[in-house]
Amino acid sequence: MLKKYFLLNLILISSIGFSQNTKGEVQFQTPFTDHANNTKAIKKISDHLQDYVIIGLGEGTHGTKEFNEIRSEISKQLINKNNFRIVAFESSYGDAAFLNEAVNSDVDLKAALKKYMTSIWQTKEIHTFLEWIRGYNKNHKDKVIISGFDTDALMRSAEILKKTDNFGKDYSEMTAEIQKKAVLQDEMWEKQNDQSFRLDMKAVIKNGTEGYLLTKKADSLYGKKMDLNSKLALQHLELGFKIPYEASKKNYDVSRDFIMAEMIKNIQSGYNKKMILFAHDGHVALKPILVDGMGGYLKEKYGNQYYALATSTVSGTYSATADPRAVKNNKYSSYPLPEQLKNSWEEKLGSKKSENYFVDFRSSNEEIYGKAFKMRLLGYNPVTPATEKFTITEPLKLNECFDGIIFIKHTNAAEHLSTD
Template identity: 20%
Template structure:
């Protein structure tokens, strides 16, 4: 054991805080304080404990700190079905598993799993018990290009059929590629087709410009207009994303995470328009939430991410929480579109953050706010593991580890040393679906 490792280990053992009961989280809630944006990450998309702890902490934030929304790394139209369900405006009866039915794109287990089902059921019951404003559930991602365009047309068909006709004409620019946005991106980037950027932008601008008249005297609520406007924004950004895929990972990654923070901003503005203050819990992978400026993502690849952008927009109101594990099992696929499998997670590499935390204890959290002793112990650059929906143990060092400065990425860190695989709702959780994004090799 090196001297720096030994010194850091002594500090972290002294500073670790228990993570067993709800009462144990009271000190974490105190650390969060008045933050209005609490970003809760995960070291993989297939670990039961990461989902469980995130749901537990989110319930406490809603009950004790009045958080008004949960925003997740999921497609906007899929998540909006959940929003309707938890707020009592759904035709899915009282069945959360049915309400999760729009999550059909690979990997379905990411949201169609037992923990999310139980959380969504709890949120519906919580909202039903309240007379005041209710907690919403929203998606931040942008893969649903065609579903979002269809949703815009469907909304306009109900409020203004002539406007729906204009929307169809604009979106017809994408028709020759069917529901294959990657083919569209390839054709436009290689000069075989004129980009549909202007058409997508014009549709968004029309919705925004006509917002007052579209809701004036209409039976549909301003929530439904907001849903349609966000779908139009998604279509514009997804069009850019699928073209950028063929320029390189950095360009498409930055468009995607910028879209996520734009969606957060839209949620804030929507609440403000109703005279309310938005307080949002965000669920996403550590790679999206751990500030990119404190990792090789930022200093080597010029990537930005949602955590960085949220801190930049709301520097005094953002609190970022990461989650890590040392070993155990994970639900993941060997390759894109392959079935999800329960796979063994190898022990953290020597010298990695996971190996250091393994020597600290089994289940705990650390306060990494500037000036804390634990933060001072984690200011050195070290490897950190990121497992998405694909896990490649044979090339784990190159496929899943990135150099980071943990104290710069997170305000708090939860570590659960040995973890279990997520339990999906579908036996065939790894079936291929349309509109597959390009996240290879890490699938985050």
């Protein structure tokens, strides 16, 4: 009897799958350069997204060509037809502000992308997307704004403050001091890619605390007089120094995802425009998945006006860097995706007859999306036996963590720009 019970349960577990109901699902083809076959599909996907204020377009790996391509195509549709005007990346605000200037000029856009953006975005796919935005902006008064919400680099936000020179000597001296703090914090981050470097955490905390207090003072004295770009740069610096400042008070509850969500709120409310985010699945998620999940903080602020879209794959290759810190000059290589996990979301999503598809969980009635399975998320580092456990989530319900998902069965490594 006991053996029959276990056998019955095994049959039930193995039979969990998809019904024939495809409500809320859109199928598409790869490659995405085949516009004739995918134009209708991209429009259908964007139709599900058009009414939101902020859309988080996630990526299951930081190094997948197709994830970059389909998010770019969706973004073009949202910009063209649905009045989205901010495209923000998981990269520094100050750097992205300088890239925004480059997009709206005639400078070499590849060189600007390599100079100003974190290396994960220095790909042919993102360059193609930015070229499209450049063309769009030349023909429209209501231009697309390129922005960033991470705090991995602060120096160029300090440069933005220094460009404002109409507040007098005290302001100039204060911003010069803020710049020194920003440069030192950036150096401490970047030097961690040198195996011989030993991080002085006391120095990080001291420097960050002093920087935070300076930015708070600058805000109180000059914040209301600043133009929007300078104000956002100052807020970015304040948030960038906030974690070491809180650490000085033995408060370790302020996370990177919380900081990024705060910066996104500042950008969106400052411009009062609809916004698209390019970031990792773990960051756009509505609940903590391996990381804290900035999407959960955005959900608290925007409610149903925020939409979290994940992307996932199961076979092919991905690009990654062996450096422990993502900076602007990482070198990337292509790696085969790890083997499919048994009884995982990748296994379930890959079992559908259609190989490439989008599902909107808000309109789908497929019960399986409310089941809990483990999932694999890859960052910018290659998976090794020592690090593999950090890429596998606890069992999670997809429809609680995201509002929708794009699944592409076979994908390829992102095509990074040359380092010449």
